[in-house]
Amino acid sequence: MCTVSFVPLDNDSFVLTSNRDEAPSRNSGKIIRRKAERTNLLFPQDAGQGGTWICTSSDDRLVCLLNGAFERHVRKLPYRRSRGLMVLDFFEFETAESFFETYDFNNIEPFTMVVWDKGRLFELRRDETTTHTRQLDTAQKHIWSSSTLYDRQMTDERLAWFKDWQKQNPTPLPEDVLQLHLNGGKGNEHYDYVMNRANIVCTVSVTQIIRDSKGMSLTFRQREDWSAFQKETISKHNYVG
DSSP: OEEEEEOOOSTTOOOEEEEEEOGGGGOOEEEEEEOOSSSSEOOOOOOOOOSSEEEEEETSEEEEEEOOHHHHHHHOSSSSSSSHHHHHHHSSSHHHHHHHHOOOOOOOEOOOEEEEEEEEEEEEEEEEEEEEEEEEESSSEEEEOOOOOOOOHHHHHHHHHHHHHHHHHHHHHHHHHHHHHHSSSSSSSSTTSSSSETEEEEEEEEEEEEEEEEEEEEEEEEEEEEEEEEEEEEEEEEEOO
């Protein structure tokens, strides 16, 4: 939820990897398959309200959520709707643009959303009043850090690690990206890619989605044992149940 990278691969494939930084009590090990109105969904379910921070679908779409927009904000509870449920709401819309333009973002806590929509990559940032969207180059590598946990100096240093890694890995494989997400940093648990702030907030899971011509595969690892994982695949236009 709080460190996300997008890395293009060969043949129009890509890998998107998400480190979720949360209170340990918010961890979840349950991967859900759900039939939606337009498609089938595959996602790890949040232990709270049943939403998610990352979800993919059988019609070549993906959403990944980070807390916060540009700067750390002051929470103004209660909010109208959970951001994790908003991620699932996205798949009720036919296109990314229709979601961006018509969804009711009023009184939803600030967030950043990374969206893959059938060959196009978008970034949506929503502060307390305004929605900011931009389309990104799918041939380039990208990384995001949550503004609620990482200040500008931390974010810039984390970006520098990512750029150094790119120089050392010009043609990375998904396993190379995973190792970056598990080991990236300089030995400071406060803001390494796998972080831990006195067990109050820490990296509770790492989710990696690989997209190729057949569909998307989702691999989910938890803090208790990074080497153990669950893997599920959702094929294009493969409707379940």
